[in-house]
Amino acid sequence: RDPHGMLDLVLKFPAQCREAANITWHYGVGASEAVEIRRIVVTGLGGSAIGGDFLRCLADEYGPIPVLVNRDYHLPHWVNRNTLVIAASYSGNTEETLQAIRDASRAEAQIAVVTSGGKLADIAKQASYAYALVPGGQPPRSATGYMFFPQLTYLAHRSLLRHQFEHDIEETLSILESLAKRLGPDVPTDQNPAKQLARALYGKIPVIYGSQGYRGVVAYRWKSQFNENTKIAAFSNVLPEQNHNEILAWVQAQKQAPNWAVIFLRDPNERFENPRIVRRVEVTTELIRRVAPVYEVLAEGESLLARLFSLVYIADFVSVYLAYLYGVCPTDISYIDYLKAELA
Ligand code: PA5
Known part of the structure; x- marks a missing residue:
């Protein structure tokens, strides 16, 4: 009835969301809490980008900072040190996302990473970016809870949304x-x-x-x-x-x-x-x-x-x-x- 295990993952989605809402953030120095954030860019592709779409919807409702979702290699030229760039890649190896985080670093943006590992996790640790490491090993589109809720908790931690989500x-x-x-x-x-x-x-x-x-x-x-x-x-x-x-x-x-x-x-x-x-x-x-x-x-x-x-x-x-x-x-x-x- 579920020869490929996907229904099992779907059934476990509520538990995944519960776990994801409590995932620990490692706060590095790459996202300084002293700097004012004026814009947020979530950069990612496919199943990993959708969490950014959800964040954008919530930001539209609960502002005050606009969120843009970037599904491309390069970030917009207006990204600067007052931009928070959240790099989201479940595998941590998606080349567009890896390129975009290089752009973010060049623009001296504040950077936070959500991933299950791969090169993105290595970059985050080496550069001391803020990062959340989520459990790996499943199709990214079935890991939307893991890819979204840490973004929400990060924004809540930094008081970037005017709403309590508990x-x-x-x-x-x-x-x-x-x-x-x-x-x-x-x-x-x-x-x-x-x-x-x-x-x-x-x-x-x-x-x-x-x-x-x-x-x-x-x-x-x-x-x-x-x-x-x-x-x-x-x-x-x-x-x-x-x-x-x-x-x-x-x-x-x-x-x-x-x-x-x-x-x-x-x-x-x-x-x-x-x-x-x-x-x-x-x-x-x-x-x-x-x-x-x-x-x-x-x-x-x-x-x-x-x-x-x-x-x-x-x-x-x-x-x-x-x-x-x-x-x-x-x-x-x-x-x-x-x-x-x-x-x-
Ligand atoms: O759902 C999928 O498998 C894809 O849409 C991936 O999310 C996409 O290829 C990007 O990979 P990742 O999520 O590992 O960055």
Whole structure:
């Protein structure tokens, strides 16, 4: 039922998050607490970058310092000694991230590192950067808890967010534990919405829509989980921007490929946050339903952290169930490995 062990990792995700929220930071001299931080850049790729996306969402909500996520070799030229650069690489060997930390050092930025080891850990120790060493040995995209929570605790330690997260973390963990019970492999399909959605998506190309803000980030996470775990093409976009261009694609979508399926990521608070977005989702759904099935997935919880992680966690289950329906290995990343080897 779980020949590649990925479901087991998914089931252990709540425990991973709990452990990650308590991971010890080694505070070096590379991030001096006396220097004022005016901007934060999280630099990383793939499964390691997504933790930076989550941090950006929280910073947008709880400011006051803007967070940029850099998925590239080089950092923006405005990075300077008042910038905190968090280098996040699960393996610690991703060449783009290693290059970016060199940029950060050259710019005399303050540097913090989250990794399970590799060259990045060596650099952090040698240069006496602040670093958090997380447990290694699993696919980076299944280690999002390890890659995200230390970033949050580091920012909290340096008082860079105007919010106390203790209660939010507890709420998030209890929702994740509850989802694990409701969506786990032992729950039969007729009572398991994640298995039902995976079945509905079989043979289809998922298009995931969120709305601007955290659901845009999570829509992208759903897309990349389908890419990496399920090995299928998937696309994501956000409202309201989608309503100004991509909405027109649905006029002819079926002529290009007949098997689209749309997932809307919804939020229990959206009615209060922005009723215009709710109306946009309703009208967009009505238009798309003329040509393709539309499914909705609802976030759970009150805090932003819990709502964000609940949607992320549901994607883990759906993408792995769908991988097993296709008979593919969710942990396999042979094409990524091939690329890295070709570039070595
Ligand atoms: O999930 C994956 O396996 C990838 O997206 C990796 O995260 C990506 O290749 C970057 O590697 P790392 O996370 O080790 O820096």
